[in-house]
Amino acid sequence: MIDVRHVTRRFDGVTALEDASFEVRSGEIVALLGPNGAGKTTASRIIGGILAPSEGDVLVDAVSVRQDPNTVRARCGFVTDQPSLYERMPLSAYLEFFARLYDVSAPGARAVELARLLGLDDVLGKRLGAFSRGMRQKVAIARALVHDPPVLLLDEPATALDPEMAQTLRSFIVSLRARHRAILLTTHDLDEAQRIADRVVVLYKGRVIRIGATSEIRAVGKPSYTVTFAGEPAAAHAALARIGVASDPAPSEDGLGALRFATDDPRKTNSEALRALLDAGLRVVTVTAAERSLEDAYLAILAEARQ
Amino acid sequence: MKWWLIAWREIRWEVFLDRASLLRTAVFIVIPIFFVFSNRGIPGGGAGDATLIALALQSVFFPSLAGVSLIAATFTAEKENGTLVPLLAAPIRDFDIVLGKLLGMVVPVMVACAVTLAAAYALAGVRYGAERVARVLTPELLYALLVLSLLYVVTTGSITMIVAARVRSSRAAQQLAGLVIAVSAAVFAGLGFVAIQVADGWALVAVGVILVFFDVGALEVARRVWQRGEVIGRI
Structure with a gap:
């Protein structure tokens, strides 16, 4: 579903990602790990069609991000570490706005459906500025799901959530895997990655230094x-x-x-x-x-x- | 038509619900009307006619200034709050984002310009005589003033967007945009006033044509600097 092929990205002479290659298959959660500045966010932005690669290519659902970035964007749902919401808008108008941007056929009905799915149906008319941190992150997830994308790019989705909310979010991500979504989870939370990721990709200084099943990765080093x-x-x-x-x-x-x-x-x-x-x-x-x-x-x- | 979705969202949820920007716009509407109201008297002849034209000109330029400061604030706020990222992740062209944001500012500002000009015209008619005002401020001239202010707003709006795309903080954007606006306002107002007075309006048409060319160029530059890769690298 996601096929990253020898991708390199440079910013003003600085190489953020170098010859990175990995895959995320349908119905799979892959955790993208690495220290700060390893190139995780750059990688997920390239996959999502926000950034163009300097070299190499990414195929999302067999569509090249180089040749048709708009179609790639239409097939990806993107959740950032900060919910980044328009605070003056009420939830229903916010979700409808993004549903229209993604050409969803019945934006109003979709907004209600998603709010119900994430337990936000009782605050549909409330302004986003009044939402708690956990509710805002739920809204960001609803926004990413508004067009029912086959690929989900989750960049630190559980940042600043309380343990109960983080657990709810994990369960929700796992339920999406069961619905055959390809999920790339960028995270610093190794406990979260261990619990839900099928495979792990480790980045270091822009390079992929290890790829493997989570169980294989855990077996690395001396027992x-x-x-x-x-x-x-x-x-x-x-x-x-x-x-x-x-x-x-x-x-x-x-x-x-x-x-x-x-x-x-x-x-x-x-x-x-x-x-x-x-x-x-x-x-x-x-x-x-x-x-x-x-x-x-x-x-x-x-x-x-x-x- | 996704640019219109973005523009309408700006108008409906950002401009109309932002009390600070509403207050700023209201001040820029009241100032030119106050100038018309407070003018003690207009002499007869060419000098008086020039004063009437100047009053009409300032009635459209003051609200335009409010719009430019509005766009400087909304663009950089989007970058600082990170709300631009979900927009950049959506399947829309870079140009749709640029055009949508620009229209989101231009439409309410042009409404403010039209309202201010109409109010100033009506008030001037009461104070200096409806017949005289109608003779000096012809429908063609009023139309030309509105077109000129539209071109001015698009020009400075594009420049402000370019500045907002290149800097990281809203303060820096506001300061740079303020400088651009101050210089351009002086130049355009001076050019407009002189152009209205000479050569039966042909000079005004020339100013308009120059502005159109400038707008096309500024919009093209804005489109280039607002390419996703450029903007996201500075968030």
């Missing part, structure tokens, strides 16, 4: 393990150091000591570590694999890129 024991943590640390295993203190309960270590070869290292701890007179209680978050993996990928 780590936490061992809990009864005894002195310093003695346990020394025992692991003697066999060449670096360890760090880990949170523990019930008065037990706990250390975390990472290894490329858990079959060999874990049994050696267990033996070293037992030989040092420590009573091992548990050895568990530490679950890695997308955040851990993302930070590891960035650290690797910086090196």
